[in-house]
Amino acid sequence: MTEDLLVDKTGAVLTVTFNRPGQRNAMTWEMYQRLQQACEQADTDSDVRVMVLRGAGGEAFVAGTDIAQFTEFDGDQGIEYERRIGEILNRLAAVHVPVVAAIEGYCIGGGLGIAAVADVRISNTSAKFGVPIARTLGNCLSMSTLSVLTQLLGRSRTIDLLLTARLMPADEAVRCGFVTASTDELDEELDKLTSRLVAHAPLTMWAAKEGMRRLHAGSVHDDDDIVRRVYGSEDFAGAVQAFLKKEKATWVGR
Template sequence: MSDDLLVTRHGPALHVTFNRPAQRNAMTWAMYDGLLAACDTAESDPDLRVVVLRGAGDDAFVAGTDIAQFTDFTDGDDGVAYERKMAAILDRLESVTVPTIAAINGYCVGAGIALAAVCDLRVATTTARFGVPVARTLGNCLSMNTYSLLVHHLGPGRALDMLLRARLLGADEAHSAGFATELCDPAELTGTVDDLVTRLAGHAPLTMWAAKQAVRRLRLATLPDGDDLVRTVFDSHDFHHGVRSFLDKTPPRWTGR
């Protein structure tokens, strides 16, 4: 497995660490593949009772998908394929049979907030920041599944405010919305998560599994198709210009086409 994703076992918990701190743990395809493999590992060992996700370093949990991977996109169908792949990854993590915890420090944005949203519990430090600022950075959009996750956790008003203004939510706001289950100081993150692991490991596995599955089924019951939205936006001049501007570190000039 790549050093960009570290998978270790500590007692009843499988710890998955996104390990690209210099890139704020931006996700590569290899890291996504490693995450899927970790989900399989968690379900193959009956002694594993919890999965913990966290980012290396102090700056970020995950700061999105590595933008360089978007340079090969040529049309809207590439965007649809990408979002379908992301939906499959998120669904696999969301459907893991044991409880999952996102331990969040620093930036949790783009794909990072989606990964955190499909975890069952989110422990965040007071320095955590949450959002999807693509309206001012890349000019792309999200899948219907990811929009559903944001509305499910934040409500439509706060989700739209975050997306349209391309702003980041602070830890206190994420906690008041119910997205962050618990807040702690950065130095206390490991201990807080360890205490939560101990508590979950002592609970009835099937009871927790049933609760997880019930909430997931309720969210997905009304999920509509959104490929037309993704195809239109990823096929746009603005998106391709936004990717290049992001990589070149130049301000984008949006045209709406």
């Protein structure tokens, strides 16, 4: 039986593939759990420098949570579901290495939430983004997810997508900054991006990610531990010496 979520490490890149193409990679509870486990792997394997998220089949990144998971839901179960999804998205946002979402086709509902907490999003030109629940399930988003989408898309576009239930095309996603590149050569673009990230200083990238995460959470001044770790690292000391000697720095991530 084919696994619904695949985790593969090639060199310094850990790739997570949502693997239910027949269901447009709609997420099951088990897939959410395995995504969280992949985050732990990315943080505990010192060889991993980049984490990539993508969908199998070419038609979808993730088309939300599998609707079959919602049978016989009530209000309390809805609260627990949104709380649990929030925990998983927060865990993904806190992964130490850069997280890249490579998006083909539909990126909607829960898929949009997953993509939103990645650090960089690239897509093919046929990608579509949205949360069409006003015309499909009639459920809602938690305020934590609304906060993330508003931060990235802006208030006006976020409420427009939610109220009209329209799907935003790739070119609009690029214009508003949600996607950094949209191309029909997605694999080539992904290879170039991951190669660039793998070559960069791990702790500098971690500090940028962690600082941004704390800013979003409202912890504006709580960064002494970040600064201390980076400036006290072997990477920083070695890079200073390499710069003075006009040599290329070597990054060890500590």
